[in-house]
Amino acid sequence: AHAAPFPEEPKRENKNVALFDHLYGNPRRTTLAGASKDVHPAVLALGLQMRNYVICGSSARCVATMLAFKRVIEAYVTPPQNSLPRHLTTHLSSQIEYLVSCRPLSISMGNAIRWLKVKISEVDVSTEESAAKTDLCNAIDNFITEKITVADQVIEKEGSIRYEMATKFKVIVVDSRPLFEGKNLARALADLGIEVQYSLTHGISHVIKDATKVFLGAHAMMSNGRLYSRVGTALVAMTAREADVPVIVCCESIKYTERVALDSFVHNEVAPPEELLIQGETSSPLLKWLDVPNLQLLNLMYDLTPAEYITMVIDESGYLPPSSVPFMQRLSVNS
């Protein structure tokens, strides 16, 4: 869907925004061409799905990656003169490399992959290959269940945002360009019969007047208590805090990271600027943006919400203040 709509010109101005020059890296892979022959078809598909935001969101990407890796492991045959714990890791690495070339890994994917590598290295060399593979696949299933599925259920329960409670409430979904991910949420909630109000970032100062609680999703929680999430989250949290509305972050502990961050510049993801062109609009003046010198489009994916704006974090183990995130992170790593 995102085939490059512009013909390559021999000499082109650098359209990278100087402040984020360190984040551009190689352009995202658009085709399968040049992918290593080791890469499993499931992973090939997954990479493109993630690239085109068919699979989007920290948890979904994590689950999809683990499921794809399960298929990789199932199809894996240890080459002669090699042991599974040693070789499987390198085999996975080429899969991961491909995924990164499609879209940078999410924090949750990084955490899950690290866990999987540890699991693989723990496999006893003497174990029979088929048994080891089954063990690993079961471990992956357990991981998904434990860290994501059950965690989500627990968070849901703790957050008492379950619809079954029959409390009457209204949800205001604040969405943003260019992905409009909120539409899916709004649609899902509306289909359940919940009263939904939908607005975009520009209306935040208006809709906050009616809100009594703000729930935020997370891409990751940093070890200094800051929330790293879809760009625009910080605006919502700030507006809510100013209006004395509690801000609650729902976040599985798989999304905790030992990383710290102070601004949205050092660590971030810059998506292809073409995504900012309005879809389905052929007359948009922006289509010519590449021909306009000195014009740059910035399509930032994430921003960092200061810990002061966050009242509470809910994860599968309970409620905690954002300052407790590093402790929980240590616990979840050591467990």
Next chain:
Amino acid sequence: MPSPTGVLAPSLTTFTRSVRSKGVSVESSIDNLVSLFKRRQIRDSRPCAVATAQLLRRVVETSKVTDISKLIERVRQIGQRLISAQPRELSIGNIVRRVLGVIREEVEEDREGETSGYSDAGTDSRPQTPKEQDSRTPEPSTLSSRSLTTSPLRHGEMDSILEEVGDERPQRPPLLTSHTSYAVTNTAPTVTSMFSLLSYPRSNIHSPTATPGSQSPSIHLSLSSQALANAGAVKDLKAEVVEGIHEILEELNQADDQIAGYALEHIHSNEVILTHTSSLTVQKFLLKAAAKRKFTVVHAEAYPNHHEATHADVIGRTKSESDDSLSSEVFQKTLTAAGITVVLIPDSAVFALMSRVNKVILDTHVVLVNGDIVAAAGAKALAKAAKLHSTPVVVLSGVYKLSPVYPFDPDALMEDGDPSKVITYEDGDFVDKIEIENPLFDYVPVELVSLYITNLGGHAPSYLHCIINDHYRAEDLDLDISDVYQ
């Protein structure tokens, strides 16, 4: 879209054309403008202000009133109709007040001019003027006695004095003190239609601050009792009022350039400036600075209501896209062509970038008397983010956007836009199930603004009310619609 003017969609351009043509009566122009406002076919501060000024100029030009108080009343009533047609466009009311102020001022200056004319003619020395005036104060105030007691010397000079009125305004000495004393003794409201041609419209004054001394000219004029001279005076006055309205229109045209004139005082080299939505004022301001300095502009696109205009701004407009509200100025250089790096961002990225922004420059729809502004939706969150990062927020606004209205009910100034801009028809299936919010404006409180730049210069938020007081007369502040029903 209904199109009363024919081929073109109704807009400011078509209105300008129709209001100038002799074939269209004033009444139909008024009705036309009222409906244009109601249908939002003319919107935004500047187009509304221009249309209002043009209409009022036509009204004054064509008015056959022989009584200035009637003219003021007529302008007021038309103003009320226009305001009630679109109460959220405060610039309409601003212009109506300015025009009323022009009329009142001309009336007063005329009066002053005449008295000074008399004294100059009589004694040829200004310092003596008050004395002479004072000597006249004990005049009896009834008509019959006046004609007897006033010196015949002044009769003959009537015509030349009236001629002087137009050219000599700047030199007139202020005679207010003598007027005051005069007025106190001479309060009988004996104005009848013929005699009150140039008199102050007592009947209209709601406020106690009415200028004193208003009766004196009518008395002198009544002495001449020449209908010809009177008609000439009204014509003169009318011409001056039209000239005054013309000046307002000029100001509307030049405001952006004048504001841009202050650009170099506010932008330093290598600065990162954040702006929001599409605005000619801001663009001119930045362009002016771009001629001398290098800086970076981060432009938030103000989706979904103004992003198209914003995109057009950064890419550069083509002829076909010309918008009547921008008229000929449309084809100007883009910032990028001036060598400025422009980074276009979605509104959501504002917070992420704020820590590297040096200044936020905002356009506004309206500035209210306490300094609060009504700006494009998204501006409040942006200004708040700036405040949290201690980034100064500069608001650019022509004086015509400064409204003397106190915002007792800010929500009344807000407006909702087309929901289909938020959820397009492709998502029609769930439109029925959800409520869509698409505000057009944000109400930004004065605390979030660091500086206002008008065509008169930069002002601290606390100083704004002085500018407003300078531009509107106290007796016109209350143009309230409710007055109509009194």
